[in-house]
Amino acid sequence: MIGSAERRRRPPLSWLAVALVCMLVATTAPRAGTAPAPAPHGAAKHGAAPAAAMPTADQALAELKAGNQHHAAHQYTHPHQTASRQRELVQGQHPHAVVLTCADSRVAPEIVFDQGLGDLFTIRVAGNIAGDAEIASIEYAAEHLHTPLVVVMGHQSCGAVAAAVEGGEAPGHLPSLIAAIRPAVDKARGQPGDLSANAVRINVEMVVAQLRSSTPVLAELVGSGKLKIVGAVYSLENGKVTWLPEGTP
Numbered sequence: 001m002i003g004s005a006e007r008r009r010r011p012p013l014s015w016l017a018v019a020l021v022c023m024l025v026a027t028t029a030p031r032a033g034t035a036p037a038p039a040p041h042g043a044a045k046h047g048a049a050p051a052a053a054m055p056t057a058d059q060a061l062a063e064l065k066a067g068n069q070h071h072a073a074h075q076y077t078h079p080h081q082t083a084s085r086q087r088e089l090v091q092g093q094h095p096h097a098v099v100l101t102c103a104d105s106r107v108a109p110e111i112v113f114d115q116g117l118g119d120l121f122t123i124r125v126a127g128n129i130a131g132d133a134e135i136a137s138i139e140y141a142a143e144h145l146h147t148p149l150v151v152v153m154g155h156q157s158c159g160a161v162a163a164a165v166e167g168g169e170a171p172g173h174l175p176s177l178i179a180a181i182r183p184a185v186d187k188a189r190g191q192p193g194d195l196s197a198n199a200v201r202i203n204v205e206m207v208v209a210q211l212r213s214s215t216p217v218l219a220e221l222v223g224s225g226k227l228k229i230v231g232a233v234y235s236l237e238n239g240k241v242t243w244l245p246e247g248t249p
Helices: 002-009 013-028 057-073 083-091 132-144 159-166 174-188 195-212 217-223
Strands: 097-101 120-124 149-155 228-234 241-243
Touching: 057 097, 057 149, 057 228, 057 241, 097 132, 120 132, 132 149, 132 217, 149 195, 159 174, 159 195, 174 195, 195 217, 195 228, 217 228
Parallel strands: 097 120, 097 149, 149 228
Antiparallel strands: 228 241
């Protein structure tokens, strides 16, 4: 019968469905060698990856305190130090804390706080002072990366502070560095206790105050509750970080 012959010549419905699916895939899949579709506008703006849950300032601070306990006990977890973490960070960064600390080789924030790749936005300069470049770096992290916490950390036996305490002539560009620390030394004179240790602490307090009042960016973020700035002093002897009262200076 003619009708039966026609039915035999038609491909089964399932084969037609497969053929249609293949055609759709071929027309919608990117061709080899073509770039993938761009991410939504602003998704990776200024080095920030599009998806990451940022902790609060208090949560970030608690993590740093716990990490320092690991360091002091020499029981590290070594987080975020894998090859996969390195590849992940190619897309952007989400540091949960900024650490402004001294350039001293004995004070390495990622070790002191048991952190890994992409966890800290670290700014290191002798005497942990805050010049225009350091403040601009902090502004970048706070404004564009939305980092909620800034830690200003001095340390025991700081050579820059010691130079400011000793005074006298200094070669090269050192006078400008010493001049930035001298107000803390002057304020520490006459206080009970060790002059250098007091100067280290007061220098941290003064930098914290400077950052909190830095306009227009940092002061606004602090005032709106989006940024917390705290001070700390690191002990070279026992590896512990002493946190200054958050209400100071």
